[in-house]
Amino acid sequence: MIENELPDRLLQWVVRSVNPHAAVVSIRQLHGGTSSTIHCISLQFNDKVTDYVLRQLDNEEWLQEEPDAAWHEAESLRWAAKTCLNTPQIVAYDISGSECGIPAVLMTLLEGSVDLNPQRMEPWLDGLAQTLVNIHAVEADRFSWNYFTYIDLDSLEIPAWSNAPEMWGAVFEIVRGPRPETKPCFIHRDYHPANVLWSGGAVSGVVDWVNACQGPAGIDIGHCRVDLAKLFGIEAADAFLSAYERYAGPAFRYDPYWDLLSVVDTLFGPPTVDEGWTAFGVTGLTDRLMEERLELYTASLLKRTEGK
CATH class of the missing domain: 3.30.200.20 (Phosphorylase Kinase; domain 1)
Structure with missing residues (x-):
């Protein structure tokens, strides 16, 4: 039909x-x-x-x-x-x-479907993390596209919807500063739960590769963590990071800079509930909750920079 x-x-x-x-x-x-x-x-x-x-x-x-x-x-x-x-x-x-x-x-077309309502969070986050580690294992020195930020860092302004303007000023100062040294690898550049397919409780594939490039692994991790923080809260975002570190081993060194840069890359307007999430069956989220969760998550990242 x-x-x-x-x-x-x-x-x-x-x-x-x-x-x-x-x-x-x-x-x-x-x-x-x-x-x-x-x-x-x-x-x-x-x-x-x-x-x-x-x-x-x-x-x-x-x-x-x-x-x-x-x-x-x-x-x-x-x-x-x-x-x-x-x-x-x-x-x-x-x-x-x-x-x-x-x-x-x-x-x-790949087998499987998007799962944004996992019955068990730990194995679901583990699957997301292990899959991303496998992507980053591919070298991309000869890949023709390179990472760049979606937003102009010099034109950043304190979000009008924010209740923590001083926090954002500190974030902007960090992301405009020197970037950590990192070896570029193959990155998806839009890695988040709605681009990962599942079948039989396991990851069955990854889709939407239109933005792939060579760049820092931390950008893929950070992009996914922002979505996880808005969907489920800080705990899920941090559990995903811990799982990624476990699978990647000593070859990966975490730096909160890339998480902060990923957050800033979403500041084109007030945080809202993604239409794709509701299309895949997510309920109970509000735009106000998105603002609150994004600011709580960002504050947790700033605390991580204090321990560097």
Whole structure:
């Protein structure tokens, strides 16, 4: 059953990319796409039905900043294949939209589903941490994309919604200061629980590699910890860090600088409940709670800097 119609030109490109003799069986839009539109397309050939994921890069602002975003994701998926994880396989991509009418990426669909309501928190956090360690084990010296902050550090202002302006002033001073020395590795750059799939109680794959690059491991850890702190509180964020340190061993040295930088990278506006979380069944969160949890978490990070 086809739930969402897509332009004929786009569907024809999908079919040609997989098998010119395949037939479209079904189309459904997937949850989680915030800067692009994502569909699952089922194709049938010789009695076999296979599912594929189509990303339409329809965010004009993003494309102005990164016109080669489709190529970036395609290369990221090829690099991600070097990990010991299940990651989508690139099938085809159209950088400019000249073939299918819009910049797009076509890839295989992974088994599993997002789990934001774990029955047991400890093994769930362990799975997230071990998976991230496996990503960071891949060297990225020859990968063409490099880490950068999403927000201009020089233009940071005390959040108008904050009840702790002095705290933010201290945070800004730290993140504008010297960065810890670290060896770049392959990072996902958008690693959080909604980009990790589960099946049978174990991680079955990692998706959404469009921002992957070479950079500090601490940025991936910090990005995930911010989300965990807002979803569940400081305890979950700290347990995830402890699990990561356990799996990474002495090769990893934690520095709260990257956590603080990850927090600052979210200050485009007041903290709100992520639409993707509610789409995946999370309830009971409010925007006010997000503000409170973010400030409590940030205060805990500042305490960590005092012990350095």
